[in-house]
Amino acid sequence: MLRYRSIYALYLIAFIDLFAVSLFLPLLSKEIRDLGGDPFLIGVIGSVYGAVQLFSSPIVGWGSDKHGSKIILFICLLSTAVGYALQGYASNLGMLLIARSIAGCFKHTQTIGKSIITELAPQEKSHVLANFNAFGSMGFIVGPTIGAHLVELEGGFRSVCLLASAAFLANILILVLLVTTKRKIKAWPSKGKDSDDLMGKNAYCGLGTIFSWPKSGADTSTLKYSVTGILFLRFVFSSSTIIPRANLPLTLESKFGTGVVSVGYLNSMQAVISTITGLTVGPVVSRLYQNDSERMVKHAGFVKAISLLALVVAPTFRLAGLSLLLQSGADPFLRVGITSMSLDGHDDFGTILGLGQSATSLSRMLAPFIAGVAQTYLSDQDGPAIIGFTAALLGLIWSYFVGMRRGFWRWGTRKVHSDINNGSMGINGGDHQPLINDIKKGVINHNHHQL
The missing domain is CATH 1.20.1250.20 (MFS general substrate transporter like domains)
Incomplete structure (x- = not known):
């Protein structure tokens, strides 16, 4: 029962999240122009959000694995609410740039929400992820229309941004009251301890091992x-x-x-x-x-x-x-x-x-x-x-x-060949021993596309 309550609460969070974003997103370029920005600055400020997320996304994802998805999502929702409120009160392009940078750094509702919902229903991940995305798309249906009407009022853009900020505060209440995470925080290896874990002790060192x-x-x-x-x-x-x-x-x-x-x-x-x-x-x-x-x-x-x-x-x-x-x-x-x-x-x-x-x-x-x-x-x-x-x-x-x-990767293939030659293939040896023997005998071409 708690599992389904959490899943449906996350659907609601996805809806409110993209509803809030779609309130002001179509109006952002006009606001930048009204503050004195030219087309170049519109492009620069528009790209800042993605640029910041490029670096913050792996760190936030790693943090949710180490410290728990719920607490990281709470921090992200609260920080994003602050960023959108600051965006509404921006009186110059510098202040707007700072607000967009804060939003880019912490606006990870969709990513962490998908992580939690996958933990809750690992056997049905395609189904629950599809519903999660669909509820988010619903927010984009109604958000732009409401934002377009509000922006026509005096101080309209500020009102729209404050409404978006309030929506993120509402998501915090839903998260705290209705969402229960399932997966325990994993135990991280101490210094010098061997581990087959995919992650290391810090974000980017850990991320590096994922690719190896x-x-x-x-x-x-x-x-x-x-x-x-x-x-x-x-x-x-x-x-x-x-x-x-x-x-x-x-x-x-x-x-x-x-x-x-x-x-x-x-x-x-x-x-x-x-x-x-x-x-x-x-x-x-x-x-x-x-x-x-x-x-x-x-x-x-x-x-x-x-x-x-x-x-x-x-x-x-x-x-x-x-x-x-x-x-x-x-x-x-x-x-x-x-x-x-x-x-x-x-x-x-x-x-x-x-x-x-x-x-x-x-x-x-x-x-x-x-x-x-x-x-x-x-x-x-x-x-x-x-x-x-x-x-x-x-x-x-x-x-x-x-x-x-x-x-299929060349750098991986070199490692496979090394393991074969050393007799320590890093896969289930019993199941693949005939293949390993054939490779050693030269029966199978060593070309990496055939491995």
Whole structure:
């Protein structure tokens, strides 16, 4: 009973979280301009949030694994509430920059929430993660409309930011009163003590060991995918979503003469489609894909690439809108599938999800710059969409042919060969001894793509 109460409370937290963000996010560029910012400064301040998250996400994820997800989420919610209140009272660009930096440092509700919900339902992670994402998308349906009405009042932007801050304080109450975490804080090895744990004694030293090959004798049977491969996959698919949307209103206006109202309705329809498909991900992955997240990612990636290609060649706004709606339908399957793959075989949920958020933050930080360069040197109307299609195609090729499994990496292969020669293969020796013997005899090619 407590488990289900916590899960539904986290769904509510996800809804309020993105509702609060969507209240002011569409209005932020206008506020920067009103404070005297030019297009360059709008891009810089817009990129600060992603840049700060790039470094803070792994540390917050590591902290949630070491000190407990609930206390770290509490600190993040409280600090974000302070940041958004400061953002509302910003009277100059410097103060606004500080407020956005605070938000970027501590706004990790989605990452830590996914970590907690995965701990509570590890056998149903695809289903609960899909619902978590869907409830967050619901917030984006209603938030922009309410924010647009409030900003027309006197001191409107301040009111919107204070409402967002109050929403995060409400999330603190929900967290404290309704959420109970399941997983115990793990015991960290003392100095000099050998451990097969994936983490070390501090954030970045610990993160470094995640990318390395496990020690000889360690059981790697549960580690299905390379963390590096998954991070790259997340980065390219995130880029395929964020880059085309970076300057989407200007692109649609330039290509089709579309007004702000039409773009607003399109954004709401995208959020609706994302919510509906998000709620279906759980049943689809369990019944149609038999919990095979890798196959689902491949299929969703194919749909994503086709929809971006359609956006590039669309001759009318209606067809462009249909391609964007198709992307919104594919994105929940990609997010849940990649997240599920990244967690397979790991129990450091917070750290892994924090690393994933860093990959997304990197693409979010680079997106405004890449979109601007694409519009300047590639195509004023279709440049960002072309880059997005290229990124989606690269992600599709990566998932199909390059693979994310640990043995595909050259540096890992050298370690495997060393273990084979030393007779200490770092996998279940009994199950793989015939393969090891064949490699020693030269029956199987030592090329790392075949290992």
